[in-house]
Amino acid sequence: MFQEFFLGFVKIHVLYHASKQPIYGAEILEELARHGYRLSPGTLYPTLHRLEKDGYLSVEKRVIEGKVRKYYAITGQGLAVLGESKKKIAELVDEVLLDK
Amino acid sequence: MFQEFFLGFVKIHVLYHASKQPIYGAEILEELARHGYRLSPGTLYPTLHRLEKDGYLSVEKRVIEGKVRKYYAITGQGLAVLGESKKKIAELVDEVLLDK
DNA sequence: GTCCACAATATCGTCTGCTGATATCGGACT
DNA sequence: AGTCCGATATCAGCAGACGATATTGTGGAC
Numbered sequence: 001m002f003q004e005f006f007l008g009f010v011k012i013h014v015l016y017h018a019s020k021q022p023i024y025g026a027e028i029l030e031e032l033a034r035h036g037y038r039l040s041p042g043t044l045y046p047t048l049h050r051l052e053k054d055g056y057l058s059v060e061k062r063v064i065e066g067k068v069r070k071y072y073a074i075t076g077q078g079l080a081v082l083g084e085s086k087k088k089i090a091e092l093v094d095e096v097l098l099d100k
Numbered sequence: 101m102f103q104e105f106f107l108g109f110v111k112i113h114v115l116y117h118a119s120k121q122p123i124y125g126a127e128i129l130e131e132l133a134r135h136g137y138r139l140s141p142g143t144l145y146p147t148l149h150r151l152e153k154d155g156y157l158s159v160e161k162r163v164i165e166g167k168v169r170k171y172y173a174i175t176g177q178g179l180a181v182l183g184e185s186k187k188k189i190a191e192l193v194d195e196v197l198l199d200k
Numbered sequence: 201g202t203c204c205a206c207a208a209t210a211t212c213g214t215c216t217g218c219t220g221a222t223a224t225c226g227g228a229c230t
Numbered sequence: 231a232g233t234c235c236g237a238t239a240t241c242a243g244c245a246g247a248c249g250a251t252a253t254t255g256t257g258g259a260c
Contacts, residue, residue: 002181004246007218008108009188016196026237035191040220045238050217066227067236081102086197088109091135092189096116096182104217107247126208142248145209150246166257167207 003039010037011047012089015074015082018057022071048072056081103139110137111147112189115174115182118157122171148172156181 010032017023017031025044032039048070051057056078060071074082094100110132117123117131125144132139148170151157156178160171174182194200 002184003218005108005111005181005185006188008105009192011105012192012196024237036188041238042219042221042240046217063227066229068226069237081105082196084102085105088106088136089189089192089197092109092112093193096112097186097189103247124208140249141209142211142250145211146246163256166255168255169208
């Protein structure tokens with residue numbers, strides 16, 4: 001679908017939420033669905049793994065109500081990307097939304 | 101590099117410029133470079149072909165000062181994606197930039 | 201008209217990443 | 231030990247990204 005245009009958006013959403021507080025996979029899936037991004041676990045989980053492997057997220061296992069969850073938090077490197085993303089978003093807004 | 105986060109941005113830039121006036125490959129490369137997106141011809145051209153094949157862009161060959169250029173213009177379907185993109189951008193801004 | 205220069209576009213092999221469907225995990229409860 | 235269930239993991243097939251390199255097409259020089 002349009003996915004190819006928005007997968008980057010999804011990753012930025014993930015970084016952003018992970019910068020607010022640790023998040024786990026299933027939670028993100030719901031959150032993203034609320035924004036109209038329908039992506040399957042088969043897409044999200046490998047993505048989380050990669051973001052962690054690449055040093056943008058750190059992971060911590062927790063047990064909540066008998067369920068194992070992996071909470072992801074943003075790292076310094078992740079914050080750098082998020083900052084860069086904000087600049088790029090601002091640029092996009094200037095051009096595409098504000099027609100400058 | 102960070103490219104995986106921003107390739108969607110690049111495509112949206114392309115659609116946007118193509119909605120203003122027909123554009124050609126080499127021109128886009130420069131324009132994108134101005135925005136800090138360094139991507140090679142080997143990435144851009146196949147992308148243009150695909151956007152055209154998928155019906156988001158239409159193409160017209162022109163000769164300018166002895167050089168063949170392929171000018172791409174946005175289609176109705178492309179405008180639809182661009183519109184959808186604007187919504188998504190606005191959402192991103194609300195969350196990531198404005199911290200809502 | 202042949203050759204050259206040059207901008208622009210095209211192609212290639214390889215690698216990385218996306219995808220939906222399906223499987224597996226691990227703790228709690230009985 | 232067995233079952234349930236939320237959550238995470240994996241797989242095979244396919245699509246897309248990438249840098250480097252090659253090709254195209256036109257106007258002008260001679």
